[in-house]
Amino acid sequence: MAERSTAAVDVADNSGDEPLAAQAAQATADGVDTQNGQAADGPMPEKDGERSSAAPAAAPELHSGHKLARRYRLEECVTRLDGFSSWRAMDEKLRRAVGVHLLPADHPRARSVLAAARSSALLGDPRFVQVLDAVEENDLVYVVHEWLPDATELTAVLAAGPLEPHEAYQLVHQISQAMTAAHREGLAHLRLTPSAILRTSTGQYRIRGLAVNAALRGITSETPQRADTEAIGALLYAALTQRWPYENDAYGLTGLPKGVGLIAPDQVRAGVHRGLGELAMRALANDGATASSQEPACTTPEELAKAVAAMPRIRPPEPAFTAPPEYQQTTYQQGSYGRPVPAGVTTVQSRPVVPPPPPLQSRTGRALKWGVAALLIAALGLGSWQLADTLLGRGTQGESGSSNNQPKNNDAPKAPELVTLPIKKVEEYYPDGKPQNIEGAENSIDADENSFWRTYKFDDGPDMGAYKAGLGLVFDLGQEEEVSAASIALRFSGNRTTATIYAAPDMSSSTQVKSMQKIATGTTSGKKLDLVAETPVKTRYVVLWFTAMPHSGASEFSGAGYKQGVSNVVFSRTS
Numbered sequence: 001m002a003e004r005s006t007a008a009v010d011v012a013d014n015s016g017d018e019p020l021a022a023q024a025a026q027a028t029a030d031g032v033d034t035q036n037g038q039a040a041d042g043p044m045p046e047k048d049g050e051r052s053s054a055a056p057a058a059a060p061e062l063h064s065g066h067k068l069a070r071r072y073r074l075e076e077c078v079t080r081l082d083g084f085s086s087w088r089a090m091d092e093k094l095r096r097a098v099g100v101h102l103l104p105a106d107h108p109r110a111r112s113v114l115a116a117a118r119s120s121a122l123l124g125d126p127r128f129v130q131v132l133d134a135v136e137e138n139d140l141v142y143v144v145h146e147w148l149p150d151a152t153e154l155t156a157v158l159a160a161g162p163l164e165p166h167e168a169y170q171l172v173h174q175i176s177q178a179m180t181a182a183h184r185e186g187l188a189h190l191r192l193t194p195s196a197i198l199r200t201s202t203g204q205y206r207i208r209g210l211a212v213n214a215a216l217r218g219i220t221s222e223t224p225q226r227a228d229t230e231a232i233g234a235l236l237y238a239a240l241t242q243r244w245p246y247e248n249d250a251y252g253l254t255g256l257p258k259g260v261g262l263i264a265p266d267q268v269r270a271g272v273h274r275g276l277g278e279l280a281m282r283a284l285a286n287d288g289a290t291a292s293s294q295e296p297a298c299t300t301p302e303e304l305a306k307a308v309a310a311m312p313r314i315r316p317p318e319p320a321f322t323a324p325p326e327y328q329q330t331t332y333q334q335g336s337y338g339r340p341v342p343a344g345v346t347t348v349q350s351r352p353v354v355p356p357p358p359p360l361q362s363r364t365g366r367a368l369k370w371g372v373a374a375l376l377i378a379a380l381g382l383g384s385w386q387l388a389d390t391l392l393g394r395g396t397q398g399e400s401g402s403s404n405n406q407p408k409n410n411d412a413p414k415a416p417e418l419v420t421l422p423i424k425k426v427e428e429y430y431p432d433g434k435p436q437n438i439e440g441a442e443n444s445i446d447a448d449e450n451s452f453w454r455t456y457k458f459d460d461g462p463d464m465g466a467y468k469a470g471l472g473l474v475f476d477l478g479q480e481e482e483v484s485a486a487s488i489a490l491r492f493s494g495n496r497t498t499a500t501i502y503a504a505p506d507m508s509s510s511t512q513v514k515s516m517q518k519i520a521t522g523t524t525s526g527k528k529l530d531l532v533a534e535t536p537v538k539t540r541y542v543v544l545w546f547t548a549m550p551h552s553g554a555s556e557f558s559g560a561g562y563k564q565g566v567s568n569v570v571f572s573r574t575s
Contacts, residue, residue, distance in 0.1 A: 062102065067092075068142055069135065072100055083107050084216055088147065097147040098132060101216060102140060109218050110141040116211035117143040123185055126557035127178040129198070129208035143212060151198035151206065154235070155251050158194060158242055165273040168239040169314040170451065171197075172232060172279065174205045176308055177439035179228050179301035182210060188224030190214035192231035194238060194251040200556050203450040225300040232304060233283025240276055241268045245284055275311050282307065305439070313446055418485055418572035424478040426569075428453070429471075429543050431509050436471055444473055444566040452491050454557055454565040455549065461562030462496050462548040472499075472545040474507050477571065482536040483519055485572045486544070488529045491565025494550030498523045501531055501571075503539035513545050525550070542571060 062085070066074045072089045079086035084103035091098045103110055117134035124130075133144035154171075157163070163171065175197065179189065189196070191213040198206045214220070221227045237245040244253040245262060256263060262284060265277035278295070283304055285297035298304040428441045436455045443451040453473065460466050477483075486501050502516035519542070520531035549564040 062087075068100065068140075069137065072098065072142075072144060074100065082217065083109075084113075089144075091144075097149060099145045099147045101143040101145075101212070103142075103216075105136055105139045105141050107141070109215060110136070112218075113143060113212065113215045114141055116215035119185075119187055120210045120212060123182060123187060123210070125178065125181055127174065127204075127206060128182070128210045129206055131212065145208070145212075148198055148200070148206070151200045154194040154197040154199065154205075154239075157199055158238055159252050162242040162269065163239040164317060165276060166314045166316045167203075168236060168273070168276055169308075169311075170203065171205055171239055172236045172276070172304070173308050175207065175232050175235065176301050176305040178205075178207055179232065180305045181439065183225055183228070183301055187211050188214070188221065189228050189231070190219050190221055190224060191217070192228055192235065194235065194253075197235065202556060204556050206556065229283050229298055229301050229304055232301065233280050233298075236276065236280040237265055237284060240265045240272045240280060243268055245280075273314070276314075279304075279307060279311070309442060316448055416574040419575050421477050421481050421483070421571040421573055423475050423569070423571065425476040425507070427474055427507055429474040429509050429545070431512055432469065433509075434468075441473055444569050445475075447568050449489065449567045452565040452567040454491065455546075455563050457558040457561030457563040458549070459561055462498075462550055464547055464549065464562075470513070470545050470547045472543055473566065473569070474504055474509070475542045475544070475569065475571070476507055477540050477542065480538050480540045481571075482538050482573045483542060483571055484533050484536040484574045486520065486531040486542075487570045487572070488531070488544065488566060489568040490524075490527045490529060491567060492550055492552040492563065493525060493527045494552060495525050496523055496548055497525070497529060497546065497550055497564055498548035499529055499531070500545045500547070502543040502545060503537045504541040504543045506541055513543060516543060523548070536573060544569060 062074060064075055064077075068074070068089075071091060071093050073092055074087045074089050076088045077085055078088055084101060084107070087100045087102065089098050089100045090096075101113070103113065107113075114134050114136060117131045120128070121131040121134065129146045129148065131143060131145050133142075135142055135144075162168075175192075179192075182189070187210055189207065189210050191209055192207070196207060196209050196213065198208060200206060234245050237243070238251070238253055242253060244250045244255045247255045247258045249255045256268075262281070265280055266272040266274065279298075282295055282298045295307070298307055423445050426441050426445050428435050428438045430436070437453050440451075440453040444453040455471055458464065458467060464470055483501070483503070488499060490497055498521070500513075500521035501519045502513050503519055504516055505511060517537055517539075519537045519539075520533040522529055522531045544566075546564060549562045551560070551562050553560045
């Protein structure tokens with residue numbers, strides 16, 4: 001059941017209306033209550049300007065083992081609702097699990113589903129579950145998407161309790177940035193519920209069903225940015241309180257008391273992080289609520305992402321170390337190992353101790369002792385003579401003017417100590433106008449190894465000269481500092497990563513690195529790169545510029561290729 005709940009796309013949730021197909025034929029998939037035909041996690045409130053269209057009840061009558069395009073073998077139906085069905089399938093060509101949505105070609109939503117799937121596939125953002133194929137064939141329309149069996153639905157995560165402040169911060173930070181990127185391309189989700197959010201084993205959050213879920217359910221909105229922003233606010237509210245911020249119970253969460261309206265998170269649960277609670281209210285203020293501070297309401301994902309970035313960064317909790325058990329003296333005894341010895345059994349300790357042999361008292365023994373003593377005296381005399389000869393020889397050399405003027409070991413200069421320089425701001429540096437991960441630049445200075453700024457993957461490498469001069473980040477130190485060194489924590493190891501730091505005139509990407517003063521450069525095959533300048537350079541702005549990246553396997557954000565990520569950067573000066 002864990003695999004089914006994490007991989008099936010959240011398309012069974014209702015939007016305020018009872019599914020017509022569910023009333024006629026009981027649904028048999030996760031997210032659907034088979035007793036009454038309604039979504040088990042409850043309805044998502046219908047917003048102003050949101051509409052959901054009716055659908056015919058006939059869904060494609062297919063069975064396990066059926067093949068699509070002689071490639072995708074259907075294995076298990078996870079949703080059958082409103083004229084479409086969703087399946088777990090096997091891609092026999094690439095030998096991997098995939099998800100498939102099926103509906104008849106004459107379904108009134110078939111064209112909109114195809115258009116939504118193809119638009120979502122063109123986005124290519126790894127923060128979303130990727131659409132792999134969208135086809136109309138043999139009177140069927142089907143959409144193939146990624147299947148993530150190792151990820152966990154936010155619904156299951158919240159069932160165990162509310163999130164820690166740092167984890168809730170990562171949730172709203174990542175989701176708001178991802179939806180900002182989607183809306184820039186004209187794509188909306190409109191079904192951002194806890195079952196549409198997956199948390200991977202590395203702590204990253206991924207969104208499934210971008211545009212497709214709403215198209216399958218026939219949901220549209222006149223204010224899509226407002227709808228998605230409020231949905232993110234509801235996710236944050238639920239993460240902080242383990243309560244759904246509406247009157248109806250939904251997604252395994254208890255709703256708020258009826259008739260009292262929206263309550264601030266810190267009034268629902270004690271100990272809620274104040275800044276995150278206010279942020280949730282600012283996002284939910286779209287639905288008529290009053291924000292819990294004087295800050296204006298957030299009406300778009302971009303406004304919400306900026307509000308998150310303006311918050312003081314929430315550090316992850318310190319790991320809890322358990323004290324080692326107190327030392328207990330054992331009853332070890334040679335031969336018995338602390339075990340009780342039965343009566344009448346002889347142990348090693350009970351055996352008679354053999355006395356040592358007496359010293360040599362014969363004539364031969366006495367001669368041997370005197371011989372050894374004589375050898376020791378001769379050796380001592382010879383050593384003393386050689387030592388005196390060496391000292392006298394050095395004295396003679398000193399009188400002749402060839403004295404030893406070399407400094408003593410304790411006179412050697414000590415290595416200078418490094419002082420960490422504060423970083424006020426970081427942005428992506430992309431002079432070719434093609435950024436890699438603008439929203440993730442802040443992750444390079446948060447000291448959290450699980451968050452990082454990343455590049456896209458490239459097919460050629462490790463040197464990037466054939467297709468790109470380089471890529472990197474630009475940092476603002478707040479004031480001019482003598483930059484002597486940099487320490488860079490990398491995401492991927494391998495042959496090889498080459499990076500250089502430059503003194504930049506400002507934060508702009510319009511200035512080319514060839515016009516900047518080089519501070520230091522280096523190469524590594526590991527996950528850490530330390531750069532040390534021969535001479536410190538005084539500057540306020542520093543560019544970190546990568547010109548080679550290692551090859552790495554597929555990750556949650558991209559496939560196998562030449563790529564790199566930066567989880568932390570520290571600049572230093574000599575004291």
